[in-house]
Amino acid sequence: MRRIRAALTALAGTLLLAVTTLGLPSTAHAAELVEITDFGPNPGGTRMHVYVPDNTQPNPPVVVAMHGCGGDGPGFAQSSGFNGLADQHGFIVIYPTATQQTAFGTCFDVWSPQSKTRDGGSDPVSIASMVSYTHQQYGGDPARTFATGSSSGGMETNALLALYPDVFAAGAAFMGVPFSCFLDEADFPPWNSQCVNGQKDETPQTWGDAVRQAHPGYNGPRPPIQLWHGTDDTLVPFQLLREATEQWTDVHGLSQTPSFTDQPQPGWERENFADAGGTVWVESITVRGAGHTLPMSGMAAEAISFFGIAD
Template sequence: MVLLFTSFLSLLTTVYGLTSSLQQVNNWSTASTNPTGVGMYLYKPTTVITPTPILVAAHYCGGTAQAYFSGTQYAAFADTYGYLVIYPNAPAVGSCWDVNTNATLSHNGGGDSLGIVSMVRYAVSNLGGDVNRAYITGTSSGAMMTNVLIGAYPDVFKGGSAFSGVPFGCFAGPYAWNTQCAMGELIMTPQQWGDLVRNAYPGYTGPRPKMQVWHGTADTTLYPQNFQEEVKQWTNVLNYSLTAQETNTNDPLPGYTRSIYGPSFQAILAQGVGHTVPEQANDVLTYFGLNAASPAPTTISTTIGPTGPTSTIFVPPATTVPPPTGVPTAAHWAQCGGIGFTGPTVCASPYTCQVSNAYWSQCL
């Protein structure tokens, strides 16, 4: 079975035209830096920019690093834009992430979260990773971990994007599964949710990462009330109003509504979509600035917390690789990938190539 799956990944690399392959990284950690034994897998394109941005892509419960590599577009986009992708592999039986223990919910406290953070630190120290451009995205359990890492490690990550997750601390407790949280019955005030994040790293006064959350209205695994609780939490942490500054319908897809609360937080609700919202890789990269063509430097003023100080942050221009020109593109609804497919693998704007299975991907 292992040999067959390895061959499948090699075939995917060939079919999708990737310049490199997924590699397991060994001997990168110690018991103190990776106490739960999270596995590290890395996709490093043949050509990277320097220093190299880092994207962590966390799989869903029951998934693996290899499955998330083959089922998402982050590696393919890395070839174009020159960033590293770290695919952590959950060590627990059932492959769910530890998002409930005090250790994982505390800055440098331990748990799976410290293992993932240690991968980023390793990439910065040994792989030319950019300490100022590390980001995290994930689906379901990986989305929960995204919330955890953005909350507990605001000094490490500059942004997160969570697909069908729950707020930071929602699953806190002795058990890996919390029915009250999952069913959207854990209702708290914005201040209470925000305090959970602030208490994860007491005394932290630096800038908070930007955050993007996605959820489906028909989710019966992690009920959509969790989306509303996430909105409460991150608007409070970032000192934004609960009333969105801008609301865009049918964005990025029909039936999706994007609510923008400020430059560092947006929430996208997908009408009629269950668990989970399909990953929108191009949208995520746009939000993180990983697919931008050398934007001008900006200065951002931000207030940390509801009553915290205001700080001014200078953000240097991103030295990313622009997308190739003259590349054939596939139209909306057209096939854009799959085993044996030889046509265009890049979709016409604003559509992205979504993987349905190993044999079929489509521009949506």
């Protein structure tokens, strides 16, 4: 039994849908990537594609998989490996496409005030709408809904878990940054960003407070998270893996010292942060020698395993 199952059991009883679905019935065909244009509130103007494999589990899990800056949902569907895993394990994949134009191309919004507040607007609300639509139209399981993404998508993964802890049961962020790292849109491009040029070094409590302030009054369980970063990443520096780890260990009330470490594959060094009962809530994975190129081979499968979808 995977370590994540204990965490999912704790979360399952409290998961709630975050938004009301307004979309029309889907015309999707099995084993095809289909665009949905009317899925509900969409303040971010975000596009939605969904992949439903030929054979799904009863009340199938739902994975939201998000691309990096300049990419799109269909491209991430082709390159990330999640469609093949969906075919194998019977889960549904939502592929959002960002349309927020920045000096670094189209990216998911993680800088505006709206993107940092529960139901504040922008991309997080749009993606929550996609999730609600998928639950209702395809019978997706609200207790097994997950977020993952690369670069900009990894940043949005952190945001979604902060803003919607009652919607997402777990997340896996590749090459992301801590939630609320960016001050505003001017701080987003790497060449002039305090967030990604190595100047952001906050205390764990400061990072944790940012998550707690995103959804004031929420006292329920927080989703587990898996964090990935390459040591040779020159675009989103490796140092931010430590900052994100500090954020989520503080949110979960865990020690900054790993409970144990292991090596899932050669070159992958994983720090596991567990509670007193042994449940791992945060995994921090260092990928030796990797640049801004994640996920690489085998990493999507490791994320699915962390989610508890694959035995």
